[in-house]
Amino acid sequence: MQYGAIPESLVERLALTAGLVPIPMMDAMFGMLKSRFVMAGVKLGIFEALASEPGTAESLAAALELDGPSLELLLRSLVFAGYLELDGGHYRLSAMSRKSMVSGAPRELTGFVMWNYTQWQYTEHLELLLQTGRGVDFHSTLQDAEAWGYYQKGMLEGARFNAPVLAKHVPVRKGATTLLDLAGSHGLMGAAICRKHPPMRSTVIELPAAVTHARTLAEREGINDIVDHRSGDVMTEALGSGADVVLLSNILHHFLPDQIGSLLERVHQSLNADGTVAIWELERPNRDSKPSGGDGIALFFRITSTASTYSGDEYAGWLTQAGFSRVKIVRPRLSPGSVIVHARR
Template sequence: MGSAAPAFYGRRVPLFFNPLEAAAHRLSIAPPMFDYFNTLGLHALVAAARLRVFDALRERPSTADGLATTLTIDPRTAEVLLRVLAGLGYLRVKGGRYRLTRTSRTWFTTDSPTSLVAGLEFWERTACVIWPRLAEAVRDGSPVTPFYELLESDAALSRSFQAWTAALARRQAPATARIIPVPRDGGHVLDVGGSHGLFSVELLHRHPGLRATVLDLPQALEAAADHPRLTLRAGSFLDDDLGEGYDVALLFNIVHGLDDQEVAKLFARVAAALNPGGAIVIGDQFRDSLMPGRASRTLLDLLDLNYRVATGGRVRDFREVARMLRAAGFDRPRHRRPLRSVVTELAVAVVKSPSRP
């Protein structure tokens, strides 16, 4: 499932306490309403994107009345929505005119290469359909509605999910591609569950002699990028033949969606598909990573809970992943942290050569 934390849980929006507000919260002078209002903030953000508020302000700053006229929306309600978006950090206001912040321009204008607008249906469905059944999942220890089965049966949700993951991949792929080990004379990459294929495409741009194959379910491959050295194969990476003779295998945002038995099975299948000395590259989050503060640790915990609720998977320690890799026949697992890829870290290991014990 997708790699980053925003909005899976009624997103912790960029709303900050001043000292007086923080004291009132800590002393319980005010009721603990911020998590509820964070959910309302998510809906305000989604509504603004759907109404094309951010696209309109990309063209020019505007007053609430001017924006209401441009978008044919109610001016009084628009004024309140714009104030909310400014309070959440998505807009700035000066002299009554609203303008975009860097955050909204990067993520919520439709012409941005990292636009998340097409992924907002996924955000809403996760927060409003899957998470309300959290109590059932916690009681039973298994997802109520397996997420990947849901994607295969719902084309609109699948498109939105793939758009979300592709937007993040466009941001992360250049940083990760720089440290992925690739044979100097070319070779063949297997992109396991790679859907959009953007991590493979970035490698193909950097290595002219390289070829890549993306293996994923048919619905997911509809979002795949086009490249003359990229081959798409529809199938299940747990059940269908992976092929053989690969030099690198990519598993980006795959391991957290699987239970332990499935991870062990997949690692063994990938080891058999790689040439001796071939590398497996896992892009994911790891629980034992250094976190800068309580907010980051809590976001990782929420993401872990999201995986358990939606897929039956979880966030694992790098040390646990390393043990599972060794058990599957891999050697020298390493933990890599690409710059400018703060939500995805790498576990890299190689298949043991026949001469190695």
């Protein structure tokens, strides 16, 4: 999806066409402001305060102990951004915010928004990455337990959109009972496959800093009846043997190609005969394709992990090199920018 200067009137459209709009200034300023406005709305409890009933700027400022004039400007900005609505001096949640910006909402994204405070800090590393080629590698450097919690919750919120799509496309042999979910956090992606193919159960191997949060999230999500968690680093932890399915969901973009190749060889050894390996990832566009938002995502993961997203063809090649057969690439229409690559042992 594209983002940028969007004219709202004929005059603005003409000004944009005539080159009279300082687009670089708008790109530098307004994307940053919109992101921070939304983050403040979650962190300061503004969306939660409006969940039960509309309120004025004055009543919200008193209830939340915030500066009234500043809050009114934020509220008006959130109306402009589509997160709130204004009617007769009273602010209320927009339909989008009611679905996503309050606790327990059907498409809640408050955990991801709070995790964005940490991601905000990581983006400050961009210039150093460009000078040195080294990212933050936050999985080994992040020490803030609260940030780890928001990270895990944010990943769960994203997985709710994708789990049904993944489960639809992953082939599972008849009689399968065990799924190994590598660095699967909350375990929802693997749980969706298990629900589709009973009596399968999933075991998630997750980093010690994440696993306590992940277990709690699995319990709240109602999947702990088929998901177990084991503390460990997937790059060094023994994967065992006898798995019917091994899932790598949104994890390989944190690894370099040689690490991915080594891990896939170990995955091959851990699977039963005719077992399935399934990769779910954001896909980097091919270098000869038209530049897109996927290139920015790839760069972001170089910032966070020194690695990157990769193309479906690259994953397919690594799977073949690791000894897998019947490799298939799937690009789900309902998950643009994502790719599923699965294969059999």
